[in-house]
Amino acid sequence: MSRDEMSDLQGKRLHKLVELVYHNVPFYREKMQEAGLTPDDIREIGDIGKLPFTTKQDLRDNYPTGLQAAGQSEIVRIHASSGTTGNPTVVGYTRRDLEIWSESAARAFTAYGVTKNDIFSVGYGYGLFTGGLGAHYGVEYVGATVIPTSTGNTDKHLRLLRDLKVTGIACTPSYALYLAEAMEKNGMTRDDISLKIGAFGAEPWTENMRHEIESRLGLQAYNLYGLSEIIGPGVSYECECKNGSHISEDHFYPEIIDPDTLEPLPYGTVGELVFTTLTKTGMPLLRYRTRDLCSLTDGKCGCGRTNVRMTRIIGRCDDMLIIRGINVFPSQVESVILEMPEFEPVYLMVVDRIDCLDTLQVQVEVRRDYFSDELGEMLRLRRRLADKLKSVLSISADVKLMEPGSISRSEGKSVRVIDRRQLT
Amino acid sequence: MTIKQLSVFLENKSGRLNEVLGILGQADIRIIAATVADTSEYGILRLITSDTAKAYEVLKANRVSAQQSDVVALTCNSTAAEFAEQMDYFTREGLSVEYMYCFSTGEKAFLILRTSDNAMVDAIARKYGLDIITEKELLSV
Numbered sequence: 043m044s045r046d047e048m049s050d051l052q053g054k055r056l057h058k059l060v061e062l063v064y065h066n067v068p069f070y071r072e073k074m075q076e077a078g079l080t081p082d083d084i085r086e087i088g089d090i091g092k093l094p095f096t097t098k099q100d101l102r103d104n105y106p107t108g109l110q111a112a113g114q115s116e117i118v119r120i121h122a123s124s125g126t127t128g129n130p131t132v133v134g135y136t137r138r139d140l141e142i143w144s145e146s147a148a149r150a151f152t153a154y155g156v157t158k159n160d161i162f163s164v165g166y167g168y169g170l171f172t173g174g175l176g177a178h179y180g181v182e183y184v185g186a187t188v189i190p191t192s193t194g195n196t197d198k199h200l201r202l203l204r205d206l207k208v209t210g211i212a213c214t215p216s217y218a219l220y221l222a223e224a225m226e227k228n229g230m231t232r233d234d235i236s237l238k239i240g241a242f243g244a245e246p247w248t249e250n251m252r253h254e255i256e257s258r259l260g261l262q263a264y265n266l267y268g269l270s271e272i273i274g275p276g277v278s279y280e281c282e283c284k285n286g287s288h289i290s291e292d293h294f295y296p297e298i299i300d301p302d303t304l305e306p307l308p309y310g311t312v313g314e315l316v317f318t319t320l321t322k323t324g325m326p327l328l329r330y331r332t333r334d335l336c337s338l339t340d341g342k343c344g345c346g347r348t349n350v351r352m353t354r355i356i357g358r359c360d361d362m363l364i365i366r367g368i369n370v371f372p373s374q375v376e377s378v379i380l381e382m383p384e385f386e387p388v389y390l391m392v393v394d395r396i397d398c399l400d401t402l403q404v405q406v407e408v409r410r411d412y413f414s415d416e417l418g419e420m421l422r423l424r425r426r427l428a429d430k431l432k433s434v435l436s437i438s439a440d441v442k443l444m445e446p447g448s449i450s451r452s453e454g455k456s457v458r459v460i461d462r463r464q465l466t
Numbered sequence: 467m468t469i470k471q472l473s474v475f476l477e478n479k480s481g482r483l484n485e486v487l488g489i490l491g492q493a494d495i496r497i498i499a500a501t502v503a504d505t506s507e508y509g510i511l512r513l514i515t516s517d518t519a520k521a522y523e524v525l526k527a528n529r530v531s532a533q534q535s536d537v538v539a540l541t542c543n544s545t546a547a548e549f550a551e552q553m554d555y556f557t558r559e560g561l562s563v564e565y566m567y568c569f570s571t572g573e574k575a576f577l578i579l580r581t582s583d584n585a586m587v588d589a590i591a592r593k594y595g596l597d598i599i600t601e602k603e604l605l606s607v
């Protein structure tokens with residue numbers, strides 16, 4: 043599809059979407075009326091800037107089903123994301139939404155090279171979280187064999203990978219590293235398993251983490267992006283070029299905005315990623331602010347696909363820590379640690395405020411083989427990491443060397459930051 | 467002539483030293499000498515044991531960071547004057563001692579030395595008639 047054809051399709055779909063929400067979702071009707079808009083003012087995709095944004099807070103305020111456009115009898119599935127503060131986010135899907143979701147996820151698995159001959163283990167959590175079922179339906183749609191392993195019970199997981207000669211895995215990148223570690227602990231090597239394709243997402247990860255996972259598990263690691271508010275995994279995916287994730291923009295229209303001024307930013311500029319669900323009917327969203335930071339490109343991709351790509355998520359607007367006035371992202375710390383073979387691929391950032399001054403401590407685990415008998419050597423290692431962190435973060439961090447295994451690993455999303463600052 | 471020493475990386479959290487010693491105890495390892503060097507965050511436990519290779523394996527199996535290294539053991543009278551004399555030979559020959567620890571059995575003292583050049587220790591010992599002892603001798607103390 044050419045870019046013009048795509049814009050044309052997006053414009054038509056946007057108009058239909060606006061009609062749907064204007065007539066079925068009081069929240070959007072009121073917002074549009076406040077802005078003096080009727081559905082007829084939205085004719086082409088370029089008109090999208092006139093529409094109001096939707097925030098996570100709007101979802102909470104309209105808990106549980108205030109933003110639903112479809113009647114309850116049309117809803118065939120509900121997912122919910124855990125709310126650490128306030129109401130959880132509840133998303134209802136119509137049958138058509140589930141079809142769109144399965145097809146979008148299937149596009150991802152097809153791009154990774156998955157065929158009906160593959161055996162895929164889905165190691166995302168099944169349940170209210172969209173990861174498990176989203177990947178499940180995508181793999182099934184392609185016709186490959188799905189093993190709904192879910193999270194937990196790592197030993198059984200490893201056993202199934204080995205005995206069933208599983209060729210693909212979908213899970214969080216941190217769980218992939220956890221699996222690699224468990225595998226090595228059990229005396230297995232990557233040659234004992236047959237994995238060749240990995241679909242990783244649900245948390246930000248880095249290029250270094252990709253290399254680490256690829257070499258330890260012996261597979262090709264691809265990004266699988268999605269968020270439950272929009273639909274779930276499958277909103278975007280990497281192709282064999284591993285050079286940004288292609289967005290299924292016929293369903294999910296992306297924009298990048300400045301999170302402070304809310305002004306749209308041009309392609310190539312980093313800002314907050316915003317999605318409009320062009321085709322959903324259960325709980326469609328206009329210009330949903332994801333809080334994820336990245337940039338977009340419509341440059342030609344080596345794979346031949348013409349749809350827009352997004353870069354890696356370089357952080358979350360919310361994850362961004364302001365330490366001594368400097369913006370710091372956990373992903374920056376992660377990339378430094380993964381570059382140094384002396385450390386295990388885990389870390390914990392502890393931010394505190396002591397005597398009115400922000401402090402940052404970075405806890406890392408020294409790999410067994412790199413532990414030195416000499417204090418001087420260890421101090422030099424600590425110094426080396428501190429220097430690298432300083433050059434990347436522009437602020438100094440206190441490095442704490444730990445024994446392997448002392449920072450807790452999680453089987454889902456990991457806690458990488460503890461902020462102890464009491465702001466009064 | 468060198469003997470095997472075991473070094474263990476210890477995080478400074480209470481009970482960690484006991485855990486490590488407990489693991490060695492379970493494996494019937496005897497400890498001949500031990501010392502802890504520490505910073506505010508972590509320590510390095512250095513041990514001479516009855517069976518370093520075995521001790522290393524059990525620690526590894528229990529996922530404790532450990533390393534084996536070569537050190538030299540000397541014996542002399544346990545007087546400050548004699549200690550000073552021994553160290554003086556090394557200084558005079560330009561050999562730097564990275565660290566040293568000792569234990570004594572009444573009149574006899576045993577010095578465990580870690581240097582950058584163990585062959586040079588042998589040469590200095592021959593030149594000044596120092597009493598280097600073997601692993602076997604040390605274990606029978």
Ligand SMILES: [Zn+2]
Binds near residue numbers: 283347
């Ligand atoms: Zn591509």
